[in-house]
Amino acid sequence: MEQYLSWNQRLNLISRKDCTAEVVYHRHILPSIALIPLVLKNNRNDDANTSPLNIVDVGTGGGFPGLPLALLLPNCQFTLVDSIQKKLVAVSEMASELDVQNVRIHCGRCEEMYSGREGRQKHVGKYDVCLGRSVTALPRFCAWMYPLLKKQQEPKDGGLDEVDDEGRLIYIIGGELEDVVESRIQSDTYLDELLHREEGTSDKRALIFMAKDVEEIAVESGEKDKIVRGGPGKKNSSRRKNDASSGRRKNEAKGAWQKKTNNVKKERGYDDFQRYEF
Numbered sequence: 510m511e512q513y514l515s516w517n518q519r520l521n522l523i524s525r526k527d528c529t530a531e532v533v534y535h536r537h538i539l540p541s542i543a544l545i546p547l548v549l550k551n552n553r554n555d556d557a558n559t560s561p562l563n564i565v566d567v568g569t570g571g572g573f574p575g576l577p578l579a580l581l582l583p584n585c586q587f588t589l590v591d592s593i594q595k596k597l598v599a600v601s602e603m604a605s606e607l608d609v610q611n612v613r614i615h616c617g618r619c620e621e622m623y624s625g626r627e628g629r630q631k632h633v634g635k636y637d638v639c640l641g642r643s644v645t646a647l648p649r650f651c652a653w654m655y656p657l658l659k660k661q662q663e664p665k666d667g668g669l670d671e672v673d674d675e676g677r678l679i680y681i682i683g684g685e686l687e688d689v690v691e692s693r694i695q696s697d698t699y700l701d702e703l704l705h706r707e708e709g710t711s712d713k714r715a716l717i718f719m720a721k722d723v724e725e726i727a728v729e730s731g732e733k734d735k736i737v738r739g740g741p742g743k744k745n746s747s748r749r750k751n752d753a754s755s756g757r758r759k760n761e762a763k764g765a766w767q768k769k770t771n772n773v774k775k776e777r778g779y780d781d782f783q784r785y786e787f
Contacts, residue, residue, distance in 0.1 A: 512606050513571070516599040522571030540642070540681060540713065541574030542581060543703040547679050547696070547715055548638055549582075561585050562637045567619045567654050568644035572600040574681070575640060579604070579612045588636075590615045590622065619653040620736055634659050637674065642681040643713075647690045648730035650680065651723045655733075658720035676720040683712040689729050693722035 513533055516522060523537070548564065562585040566575030569589040579587040589612060591597050597614045604612045615622060622632045636657045644650055658676030681700070696717035701710050718726070727733040 512603045516571075516603060520595055520599050522596060522599060537571075537573045538577050539704055540700050540711075541577040543700050544574055544578065544640070544679055544681075544715060545581065546703070547698070547717060548578065548585070548640075550696075550717075563635055564588070564638045564640065565590060565632075565636045565654075565657055566640040567650070567657075568641055569597075569600065570642075571596055572603065574642055576600060576604060576609065576612065578640075579609050580607060583609075583611055585611060587612045588615055589613070590617070590619055592616065592618050619657075623656050632657055634676075637676055639676065639678045640680075641678070643683070646687075647680060647682065647716075648687060648726055648732045649735075651678070651718075652727035652730070652732035652736050654678070655720070655724040655727050658723060660720055678716075678718040678720075678723050680716050680718070681713055682716065683714065687730065689726055693718055693726055695719055695722070 513522070514528060514530065518528075522528075523533070527536075548562070562582075564575070564578070564585055565588045566578075567590045569575045569591050570593075572589065575587050575589045579585070589597070589600060591600075594616050597616050601612075601614050621628070623629050633656050637659060639654050639657055641650055641654075658678065659674070661675035677695075694716050696715075698715050699708070699711070700713045700715060701708050703715065724733075
């Protein structure tokens with residue numbers, strides 16, 4: 510708690526107006542640790558000889574919910590992702606001060622994690638659980654992170670060998686949800702219920718989705734087609750080629766930047782201009 514309050518004075522991880530010990534504890538720390546039974550739900554990795562859960566927190570911001578969970582779940586491995594470097598610097602320093610050794614940091618956009626060959630090897634289909642807390646609209650969030658979750662694998666050759674569990678998304682959100690989201694919720698629990706406190710204290714819910722449902726939400730909502738997965742600076746070349754072959758031209762916005770060409774006459778609106786010298 511002290512570490513967070515100290516860092517917030519320097520970096521404004523959350524609103525300084527609301528950054529009191531009480532607010533940080535009740536609005537940020539408690540909702541984070543409330544997810545523990547959901548993270549561990551149906552977990553077969555409780556044997557010392559099995560691999561620990563691999564968990565990614567996308568849009569961690571000031572480290573919630575990932576950092577408090579990492580502190581209390583030392584046998585799980587956490588990757589905290591955010592595009593704002595200064596916040597991750599603070600999170601990394603707090604983890605070091607608290608001697609939390611099961612946390613690694615990734616600075617950048619979620620969809621850039623798996624844009625290259627090395628990224629695909631490290632991140633695609635590698636995570637048992639993805640965490641998010643009111644980062645953006647759920648369909649858009651699903652489109653960003655669905656490749657990260659483990660997919661359900663069938664036993665080889667029709668055998669009965671045990672396979673890895675399918676990955677899950679655990680997302681904290683309040684308010685109404687899109688129909689494409691509502692129809693695929695596997696578990697819906699109010700934080701008040703998880704924290705055993707008076708009903709109506711918070712409108713936030715912890716939702717659980719399986720990996721296949723996360724991808725279906727991304728596809729059916731249309732958000733999957735809006736994501737460019739080629740990494741920074743890449744263009745959606747396939748869409749551009751299709752538009753060119755069909756003779757369509759994207760309407761340029763007023764004032765849009767265009768590549769300079771010397772063979773096109775500039776339209777200045779004053780071709781008859783004459784310069785006078787005095």
